Amino acid sequence: MSDNATDLDFLAGIKVVDFTQFEAGPSCTEALAWLGAEVVKIENPKTGDPGRRLRPGQPDDDPYYFHMFNANKKSITVNLKSPRGLALVQDMLRKADVCVENMAPGTIERLGLGYDDVRKLNPGIIYCQVKGFGTGSPYESNLAFDMIAQATGGTISVTGEKGRGPVKPGLSLGDTGTGMTMAITILGALHKRAKTGEGHRLQVAMQDAMLHYMRTNFSTQARSGRAVERDGTHSGGGSNAPSGLYPCAPGGPNDYVWIMTSRANPEHWARLCKVMGREELIHDPRFATPRERVKNSDVLDAMIREWTGTRSKHEAMAQVGGAGIPAGAVLDTMELQNDPTFEQRGIMQVMQHAQHGPFKMPAWPVRVDGKPPRVAPSPILGEHTVDVLTRWLGMSEDDVTALRRENTL
Amino acid sequence: MSDNATDLDFLAGIKVVDFTQFEAGPSCTEALAWLGAEVVKIENPKTGDPGRRLRPGQPDDDPYYFHMFNANKKSITVNLKSPRGLALVQDMLRKADVCVENMAPGTIERLGLGYDDVRKLNPGIIYCQVKGFGTGSPYESNLAFDMIAQATGGTISVTGEKGRGPVKPGLSLGDTGTGMTMAITILGALHKRAKTGEGHRLQVAMQDAMLHYMRTNFSTQARSGRAVERDGTHSGGGSNAPSGLYPCAPGGPNDYVWIMTSRANPEHWARLCKVMGREELIHDPRFATPRERVKNSDVLDAMIREWTGTRSKHEAMAQVGGAGIPAGAVLDTMELQNDPTFEQRGIMQVMQHAQHGPFKMPAWPVRVDGKPPRVAPSPILGEHTVDVLTRWLGMSEDDVTALRRENTL
Numbered sequence: 175m176s177d178n179a180t181d182l183d184f185l186a187g188i189k190v191v192d193f194t195q196f197e198a199g200p201s202c203t204e205a206l207a208w209l210g211a212e213v214v215k216i217e218n219p220k221t222g223d224p225g226r227r228l229r230p231g232q233p234d235d236d237p238y239y240f241h242m243f244n245a246n247k248k249s250i251t252v253n254l255k256s257p258r259g260l261a262l263v264q265d266m267l268r269k270a271d272v273c274v275e276n277m278a279p280g281t282i283e284r285l286g287l288g289y290d291d292v293r294k295l296n297p298g299i300i301y302c303q304v305k306g307f308g309t310g311s312p313y314e315s316n317l318a319f320d321m322i323a324q325a326t327g328g329t330i331s332v333t334g335e336k337g338r339g340p341v342k343p344g345l346s347l348g349d350t351g352t353g354m355t356m357a358i359t360i361l362g363a364l365h366k367r368a369k370t371g372e373g374h375r376l377q378v379a380m381q382d383a384m385l386h387y388m389r390t391n392f393s394t395q396a397r398s399g400r401a402v403e404r405d406g407t408h409s410g411g412g413s414n415a416p417s418g419l420y421p422c423a424p425g426g427p428n429d430y431v432w433i434m435t436s437r438a439n440p441e442h443w444a445r446l447c448k449v450m451g452r453e454e455l456i457h458d459p460r461f462a463t464p465r466e467r468v469k470n471s472d473v474l475d476a477m478i479r480e481w482t483g484t485r486s487k488h489e490a491m492a493q494v495g496g497a498g499i500p501a502g503a504v505l506d507t508m509e510l511q512n513d514p515t516f517e518q519r520g521i522m523q524v525m526q527h528a529q530h531g532p533f534k535m536p537a538w539p540v541r542v543d544g545k546p547p548r549v550a551p552s553p554i555l556g557e558h559t560v561d562v563l564t565r566w567l568g569m570s571e572d573d574v575t576a577l578r579r580e581n582t583l
Numbered sequence: 584m585s586d587n588a589t590d591l592d593f594l595a596g597i598k599v600v601d602f603t604q605f606e607a608g609p610s611c612t613e614a615l616a617w618l619g620a621e622v623v624k625i626e627n628p629k630t631g632d633p634g635r636r637l638r639p640g641q642p643d644d645d646p647y648y649f650h651m652f653n654a655n656k657k658s659i660t661v662n663l664k665s666p667r668g669l670a671l672v673q674d675m676l677r678k679a680d681v682c683v684e685n686m687a688p689g690t691i692e693r694l695g696l697g698y699d700d701v702r703k704l705n706p707g708i709i710y711c712q713v714k715g716f717g718t719g720s721p722y723e724s725n726l727a728f729d730m731i732a733q734a735t736g737g738t739i740s741v742t743g744e745k746g747r748g749p750v751k752p753g754l755s756l757g758d759t760g761t762g763m764t765m766a767i768t769i770l771g772a773l774h775k776r777a778k779t780g781e782g783h784r785l786q787v788a789m790q791d792a793m794l795h796y797m798r799t800n801f802s803t804q805a806r807s808g809r810a811v812e813r814d815g816t817h818s819g820g821g822s823n824a825p826s827g828l829y830p831c832a833p834g835g836p837n838d839y840v841w842i843m844t845s846r847a848n849p850e851h852w853a854r855l856c857k858v859m860g861r862e863e864l865i866h867d868p869r870f871a872t873p874r875e876r877v878k879n880s881d882v883l884d885a886m887i888r889e890w891t892g893t894r895s896k897h898e899a900m901a902q903v904g905g906a907g908i909p910a911g912a913v914l915d916t917m918e919l920q921n922d923p924t925f926e927q928r929g930i931m932q933v934m935q936h937a938q939h940g941p942f943k944m945p946a947w948p949v950r951v952d953g954k955p956p957r958v959a960p961s962p963i964l965g966e967h968t969v970d971v972l973t974r975w976l977g978m979s980e981d982d983v984t985a986l987r988r989e990n991t992l
Contacts, residue, residue: 182771183775184768184771184772184774184775185771185774185775186775188774197799201798205767209767209768209771209774210771224847228822228846228847238801238802238803238805238806239799239802241802242798242799242801242802243798306909308928308930308950309928309950310924310927310928311924311928312924313900313904316904316905316909316910317904317907317908317909318909318911319843319845319909321818321826321841321843321909321911322841322843322909322910322911323911324841324911325828325839325840325841325911325912325913325914326900326911326912326913326914327914327919328914328915328916328919329752329753329754330828330839330841330913331753331837331913331914331915331916332753332754332915332916333742333750333751333752333753333754333815334743334744334750334753334815335743335744335747335748335750338744339744339816339828339830339836339839340828340836340837340839340913341742341743341744341750341813341815341816341828342742342815342816342828342841343738343742343752343753343754343756343815344738344740344741344742344743344752344800344811344813344815345738345741345742345752345756345796345797345799345800346796346799347752347754347756347760347796349799350795350796350798350799351756351760351763351796352948354760354763354764354767355763355947355948355949356949357767358614358618358763358766358767358770358949359593359618359947359949359951361767361770361771361773361774362591362593362594362618362619362770363593363951364770364774365593365594365597365618365770365773365774365777366592366593366594366595368774368777368778369777374951374952375951375952375953376949376950376951377949377950377953378948378949378950379930379948381911382925382928382930382948383948383949385919385925385930385931385945385948386759386945386946386947386948387754387755387756387759387760388754388916388919388945389610389651389652389759389944389945390606390648390651390754390755390758390759391753391754391916392647392651392916392920392944392945393647393648393650393651394647394916395916395917395920396647396942397647400917401837401915401916401917401918402753402915402916403836404750404753404836406742406743406750406751406752406753407748407750407751409730413637417730419734419739419748419749419750419751421748427748427749427812427813428740428749428810430734430739430748430749431734432730432731432733432734432739432751434728434730434731436728437637438633438637491722491735495722495725495726496725498726499726500715500725500726500727500728500730500731501725501731502727502730502731502732502733502734502735503734503735504734504735504739504740504749505734505735505736505737505740506737506740506741506810506811507737507740507741507797507800507801507804507810507811508804508809508810509810510736510737510794510797510801511801511804515719515720515721516791516794518719519717519718519719519720519791521717521788521791521794522794533805535798535801536794536795536797536798536801537795538764538768538795539761539764539787539788539791539792539794539795540764540765540767540768540785540786540787540792541717541718541785541786541787542768542772542783542784542785543783543784544784544786
């Protein structure tokens with residue numbers, strides 16, 4: 175068995191010991207796996223990563239979530255609470271380039287695998303931790319999931335309708351967004367380590383990572399002097415008009431198109447007037463400057479709504495976007511899933527999974543020399559125990575069988 | 584002048600020619616700059632990156648947005664439409680490890696700096712492009728900004744209140760989220776290139792990158808068979824209850840706390856009952872199992888609202904979070920800006936900018952050996968023209984002055 179699962183070999187030969195679970199950690203190590211690292215999940219022999227089954231007490235019947243965050247990885251089972259299991263993982267850490275964990279605060283240390291323990295085994299390791307709140311934060315020992323990071327990191331406060339209560343952005347940025355910042359830092363550390371052999375300790379908190387994704391909002395606040403308010407159907411900061419979500423025919427829950435004219439490019443406004451057959455408005459004094467258009471945006475919004483209301487979102491996007499004005503139909507998850515162009519371009523790919531059959535999912539979105547890396551299955555629990563222990567540690571298959579018998583694996 | 588601006592040297596010696604503007608491209612190259620790469624912005628001598636001034640026709644008076652996405656970078660001015668300017672940038676590309684651009688479709692090729700041109704100059708370069716839509720997409724030549732990527736990439740469709748229209752997540756994930764995926768791929772390519780010298784072409788589309796951040800939603804859809812609907816005040820998928828946003832005293836626009844009990848950890852529910860002084864409910868048959876709690880979540884939500892309504896969001900978070908239940912107050916941008924613990928931990932840092940004075944902003948969120956890299960200023964337009972041209976190309980200061988006189992720089 176080769177050590178990298180995908181066909182991209184940027185990180186071929188890099189060994190990652192992966193203690194992560196659910197999403198914030200797994201999305202980080204999955205990025206490394208997409209690039210060709212050998213990522214080995216260390217899983218509890220009984221149940222594995224809790225992300226494998228979101229319905230506790232039931233069999234492994236909800237694999238989709240797990241597939242999404244564990245493509246291209248390997249899995250071995252180890253009982254970390256047995257001395258022999260711990261020793262075995264310590265041996266793996268001696269061989270590893272990177273290890274990553276996102277357990278509850280204090281857990282990895284109680285297992286005897288905290289930073290101070292692991293760096294003694296392998297001073298050159300890149301040791302990475304993802305937590306909800308940062309060391310030194312008043313909430314340092316609190317538990318967190320995606321929504322807690324999004325509440326305390328500001329993203330919920332700026333999301334919602336004008337004048338109404340906040341809502342959570344509908345995607346798990348607190349998890350995957352955090353994982354991306356850790357993956358970037360690991361790759362930077364690996365770049366230097368290839369020359370110097372240096373190890374490092376890397377730590378990120380989900381709340382802290384959200385601030386990085388909120389930079390545009392902090393710049394708006396710096397200009398206005400006020401906390402950023404919600405206005406989720408118009409563009410941020412209110413400085414571009416017309417710009418927003420406009421309802422389309424036939425009026426379903428996602429029949430909307432976003433049309434945006436930028437004050438940085440006055441051509442957008444002129445082009446939009448032409449598309450709508452309203453060229454006389456281009457130089458109308460009510461709308462002639464960006465400032466006037468912001469002032470009279472209610473009139474403009476009503477006019478555009480009237481126009482979009484007689485078209486489907488796809489027609490509106492084709493007409494407006496095709497005329498050189500930024501425009502986008504609001505596409506729902508099923509429309510995206512069923513759009514064949516994503517699969518044709520490799521952006522969606524079908525994972526062939528031995529237990530769960532073919533499963534179409536978003537792949538790594540960046541194309542390398544014309545195409546994204548090819549997806550390999552997420553691992554069955556313990557699928558690679560023999561492969562990894564024989565290859566990494568020089569054990570025999572009989573050794574592995576003996577360890578299984580004594581419940582170490 | 585040293586070549587890396589921050590105190591982190593993971594990418595010391597890596598040269599990036601940066602043609603990016605606004606945010607999707609600059610957030611990618613800024614990540615490389617945080618890790619210590621020398622990132623040189625190539626800017627139009629008259630106006631520079633349009634992100635420098637979001638109010639066209641006015642002086643450089645809105646620097647906050649620019650600071651956010653260009654910390655730790657350098658800037659040189661070059662007139663790319665002059666033959667001498669083009670030749671000079673070609674010379675820089677011969678010395679570069681990476682170049683990145685996010686101009687409108689077709690623009691970089693018209694300048695004579697498309698992939699086929701640049702790889703002839705430097706076969707080992709990592710040549711990177713960020714666009715709104717992917718090559719081969721029906722919208723390949725359309726313009727896009729953040730909101731267009733979020734509309735067509737699905738994030739808007741899943742964001743908003745239950746039963747109401749969609750809203751845009753209030754942060755620019757279409758830009759920064761995309762930049763993160765490109766930064767990761769560049770770093771992977773650099774890792775291999777350090778051994779083999781290989782160059783690569785990397786391309787990402789903002790729409791495609793959004794699908795990667797929507798993986799949890801696609802897994803929910805795979806389970807239900809239906810497009811994911813909006814329910815931004817409860818947890819995704821509706822499988823955990825109680826879980827959601829609960830209003831707190833004194834009832835301001837962001838006086839809410841998110842409280843989450845996970846069906847994967849039944850202790851959360853028992854702990855919450857204790858915190859609320861309602862231990863009798865733990866085994867109440869209406870709430871005794873995760874399934875029953877989902878079924879009766881309206882009753883639970885009302886009960887929790889009553890409890891949270893008599894407390895501030897900070898008190899509620901301290902009490903609930905402190906008892907081992909995931910909980911987070913909804914913090915707005917001003918509360919985050921004014922919370923001193925972020926600055927104490929280096930998560931927010933003060934940029935000392937020669938023109939615009941001290942400016943506090945979110946830094947790189949990952950700590951390396953205990954602290955995040957130190958912020959260096961974003962560059963004044965053309966600030967490093969002499970530094971870079973003398974050091975990279977061996978020109979003299981007189982050469983630079985002559986080029987300035989003939990409007991090449």
